[in-house]
Amino acid sequence: MNRTQGRFVALWLRSGGSRAEAVYADLARRYGEPGRHYHTLRHVRRCLRDFDRARDAVAHGDLVELALWCHDVIYVPGAQDNEARSAQWLRRYADGRVSACERVCEAILATRHTRAPDELDARFVCDIDLASLGAPSRQFQDNGMRLRAERPDLDDHAYAMHERRILEALLARPRIYLTDYFHSHCEAAARANLARRLAQPMPRAGA
Template identity: 60%
Template sequence: MTPLQASQLQDRFAAVWARAGGTHARDAFADLAGRYGEPGRHYHTLDHIRRCLRDLDWARDAIAPDDTDAVELALWCHDVIYVPGATDNEARSAGWILQWGTGIAAANRIAALVLETVHDGMPASPAGRFTADIDLAALGCSRMRFRHNGACLRAERTDLDDQAYDAAERAFLRALLDSPRIYYTELFHARYEARARSNLAWRLAQPGPAGVTGIRR
């Protein structure tokens, strides 16, 4: 990330943080950026957040105006805590907004949106569905990008050998492919569903532990 890109990200974070009522934006961003830049992260980085923000901006007109800042802040912090193999990363990331966002009236709502990125069923609210869909939008990217993302995700899981990783990855991807819908909003379903299913089917057809797509946890 170049200094200009870092500055632009910080400015954007500070703007939405202030609109939501947050204080100490510089300190909050420094902590957030430091966590996304931890050694060992290859996919769950600020690059992932930048891609999420691009999809948010593309979808902005379809999101209720009262929801956009909450969705954006949920995306900013949904992977701020990432411990490979941990099952409470999303819950701890939700806790981050509650810790730092003491002046944000919607902090509890934002924390609830973060929990939608567990992807364990259809979110109850439109804001939750957009948050979840944006997080998974990368599944519907080009095959080349899909493979690159998979290599990055595999690189994060040094706690698993190839066989264990392959089994866990296949279980996660098969569950997505077997679900009636990967994307719950009509907008993301129309844009990404077919390509995401093609990417998942392609990966599952590959023999042996290839590590080319990657599990989320």
């Protein structure tokens, strides 16, 4: 059992779940699906590193961590229900045994990033999901290329328009990060990365 699997199994059992190794096997299989380049276990491990750094500020650590593990377990590029289906995946395996399952599911749903959740735990999940926006410039660019690779259905102009809408909406927020911890640690770098990306010329339609 590798370190990543061991961490999930321990959390799942600690949360009251059963069949931990089988649950992890399905989770790892889904995160390893062909066509995934950003939304993989690499993204989950990055989320866990950011969670570990913020751990002392998080009231309900196991709830937040379980949401991070599961928030992208179902990912169909361009689909509008990935988060809802990821929450349903968790409910199915939790089978009424996992503590605070519905609160975990609400935190997963919050990673749609359409509005600020009321619960602080869900705010931490959202911020950790977006913490890579504040990565060093080269890593930010690499993440952008990985995200682009997940949308082969869009040509370069259509993808650039799609990306621009998302990034402009993030920059228009009074705060990208909802918690004080991530606002202080990531906000300035994230805004600089987004501004640089938006300043790049758009590909021409049909080019």
